[in-house]
Amino acid sequence: MAVRLSLIWLLLLGTSIDVTRGKRLDRKLLDNRIVGGQEAEDGAAPYQVSIQTTWKTHICSGVILNEQWILTAGHCALDFSIEDLRIIVGTNDRLEPGQTLFPDEALVHCLYDIPYVYNNDIALIHVNESIIFNDRTQIVELSRVQPPAGSTVTLTGWGAPESSLPTVQYLQTLNLTIIAHEECRERWDFHDGIDVGHICTFTREGEGACSGDSGGPLMWEGKLVGLVNWGRACGVGMPDMYANTVYYQDWIRRTRSGCKNRVN
Known part of the structure; x- marks a missing residue:
């Protein structure tokens, strides 16, 4: 879903x-956190x-x-x-x-x-x-360069640990991996919601963005490359999609x- x-x-x-x-x-069943993240250092973002x-x-x-x-x-x-x-x-x-x-x-x-x-x-x-x-x-500094597939990127946000719990008080962070656009579309069975204005991350099951992280920054080499858009709840082994800020x-x-x- x-x-x-x-x-x-x-x-x-x-x-x-x-x-x-x-x-x-x-009607959607949502989780609510950066899944698999840890607390960010003070002033990290x-x-x-x-x-x-x-x-x-x-x-x-x-x-x-x-x-x-x-x-x-x-x-x-x-x-x-x-x-x-x-x-x-x-x-x-x-x-x-x-x-x-x-x-x-x-x-x-x-x-x-x-x-x-x-x-x-x-x-x-x-x-x-x-x-x-x-x-x-x-x-924030906007990247002018697309991160290639395989790049390590960093996501930060205030999601909650479970859908039944409130959002966390302190900012969380997680490193993720960019995957190729065509691989992302293929993993989603060529879903129409993945277009040229998206980039995708996937590292492993148990890690990723979720509800409450929307609009949050995806950073590569200290510069913005994406904003959390959508995905499947949550950390279930599917890519997450981000608005590609280089494209926009x-x-x-x-x-x-x-x-x-x-x-x-």
């Missing part, structure tokens, strides 16, 4: 909602943010692009109204924010879920004030004046 990797299902299971305020969801509800529930991750823009998965910007979200920066401990900001605009790729579900799952979120930079809060670099740069899908 393929699933997006966020937490909205807990609150809206089986419901349909207007796309301008949320995301249509099917200063570019990472926790996207939370205003009642402090972690739902997704993202990365800092500049003083007022966050990059994340598209469904992270659609699962809740932006009025119900807050952005936490500058911390490994999601309950102890370095700074708390609030989104005032969200821009989702204009071809989100087109032509197939899970395609073009990427978004920008604008925050209401400038991010304060320090040792724990920094801009032009969209990331131009989206504020070009391809837009406003959701606020």
Whole structure:
């Protein structure tokens, strides 16, 4: 069963909602963590943010692009109204924010879920004030080079150890391996949800991304190459899919004046 990797299902299971305020969801059985990871060192990912509800529930991750823009998965910007979200920066401990900001605009790729579900799952979120930079809060560097198959990449996130448990308090990290695009499609029986805008990881059963990790960064040689998109719950021996940020670099740069899908 393929699933997006966020937490909205807990609150809206089986419901349909207007796309301008949320995301249509099917009944899915989800786990909720970076499976097989370990606690990250303090300050290991200063570019990472926790996207939370205003009642402090972690739902997704993202990365800092500049003083007022966050990059994340598209469904992270659609699962809740932006009025119900807050952005936490500058911390490994999601309950102890370095700074708390609030989104005032969200821009989702204009071809989100087109032509197939899970395609073009990427978004920008604008925050209401400038991010304060320090040792724990920094801009992510975007890679201009695709990581080749076999490359070791690093995933970080705040998932929970089991679907029945809450998200973890402290940031987790895990090293994974990039697999070739065609191998990824073959392992998924040529699923239409894997398109040219995805890269895939697979290392072994018992390791991988899961719900709550959506929008989180996949890093290669210290630079961003992917954002968690979707996969099978969880760590069950299938590849995970990420929005390929090398592929989407032009969209990331131009989206504020070009391809837009406003959701606020």
